[in-house]
Amino acid sequence: MSPMSHGRGLAWxxxxxxxxxxxxxxxxxxxxxxxxxxxxxxxxxxxxDLARAMTLEHAIVDLTTNIxxxxxxxxxxxxxxxxxxMTVPCAxxxxxGTRGVRVDxxxxxxxxxxxxxxxxxxxxxxFSEPGPGSRLATITYAELGSFVDPDMPxxxxxxxxxxxxxxxxxxxxxSELRLSSVDxxxxxxxxxxxxxxxxxxxxxxxxxxxxTLMGRWQMELAGWELDRGEPVPGRGLAQVSTPxxxxxxxxxxxxxxxxxxxRANGGRRDxxxxxxxxxxxxxxxxx
Numbered sequence: 001m002s003p004m005s006h007g008r009g010l011a012w013x014x015x016x017x018x019x020x021x022x023x024x025x026x027x028x029x030x031x032x033x034x035x036x037x038x039x040x041x042x043x044x045x046x047x048x049d050l051a052r053a054m055t056l057e058h059a060i061v062d063l064t065t066n067i068x069x070x071x072x073x074x075x076x077x078x079x080x081x082x083x084x085x086m087t088v089p090c091a092x093x094x095x096x097g098t099r100g101v102r103v104d105x106x107x108x109x110x111x112x113x114x115x116x117x118x119x120x121x122x123x124x125x126x127f128s129e130p131g132p133g134s135r136l137a138t139i140t141y142a143e144l145g146s147f148v149d150p151d152m153p154x155x156x157x158x159x160x161x162x163x164x165x166x167x168x169x170x171x172x173x174x175s176e177l178r179l180s181s182v183d184x185x186x187x188x189x190x191x192x193x194x195x196x197x198x199x200x201x202x203x204x205x206x207x208x209x210x211x212t213l214m215g216r217w218q219m220e221l222a223g224w225e226l227d228r229g230e231p232v233p234g235r236g237l238a239q240v241s242t243p244x245x246x247x248x249x250x251x252x253x254x255x256x257x258x259x260x261x262x263r264a265n266g267g268r269r270d271x272x273x274x275x276x277x278x279x280x281x282x283x284x285x286x287x
Contacts, residue, residue, distance in 0.1 A: 048279045052231075054226060091103050138163075161173055207220045224252070
């Protein structure tokens with residue numbers, strides 16, 4: 001895990017909120033000069049694209065690994081097969097050997113719904129026992145698409161996620177993904193996160209690294225509460241390292257009048273953004 005891992009990330013989150021430490025104080029030691037408002041806005045757009053990838057990924061993780069963590073790989077595959085067939089009867093769910101399950105959602109026009117979205121493409125999971133008492137689920141995505149409307153372009157995911165189970169109903173997700181987004185952007189994403197379900201939302205801590213035409217990005221996240229289908233977390237913090245050697249802090253503060261509010265700082269002063277349900281970003285100015 002990264003320096004802002006599960007334990008330390010939550011501690012950092014709590015200290016920030018309890019101690020009233022301002023964004024400028026946090027950034028003073030690590031940013032030689034402030035980021036521009038354009039760069040701050042782009043950092044938020046990048047995080048929105050990551051959230052799209054996470055929404056697809058977590059829907060498949062929940063579909064295929066919502067099973068007893070102490071079962072044998074064969075029993076896991078049997079349980080995953082039964083659960084997936086019951087949850088998405090519109091998909092073709094088949095066994096692959098004794099330890100695997102394949103879920104084929106069909107084309108977008110088939111209208112196969114999961115987690116309030118239309119899914120297309122294929123996800124496959126293979127269960128294994130890499131060591132005594134340990135279990136590993138390897139999920140492979142092949143042109144897995146998600147759409148709000150089958151007639152409108154959505155996002156597509158390829159790559160793999162490795163899932164392991166931990167204490168207190170936590171799961172660790174280590175991913176190598178490629179996201180093709182609605183605006184024809186492609187992101188190569190690496191990530192390592194701990195997640196659990198808390199108050200009906202996914203609570204997530206960990207890190208992401210991704211590559212765009214602008215260069216290399218990195219994000220550490222703490223205390224995210226990502227409601228299924230929302231474009232940004234309802235709560236939590238993120239520290240984004242941009243390709244231009246700046247640090248941008250994002251504080252997800254919850255719903256506003258026209259969308260989710262995000263307070264951002266790139267080293268000078270706070271700036272507030274509103275994010276609509278479709279991911280559109282509006283700069284509300286200094287906060």
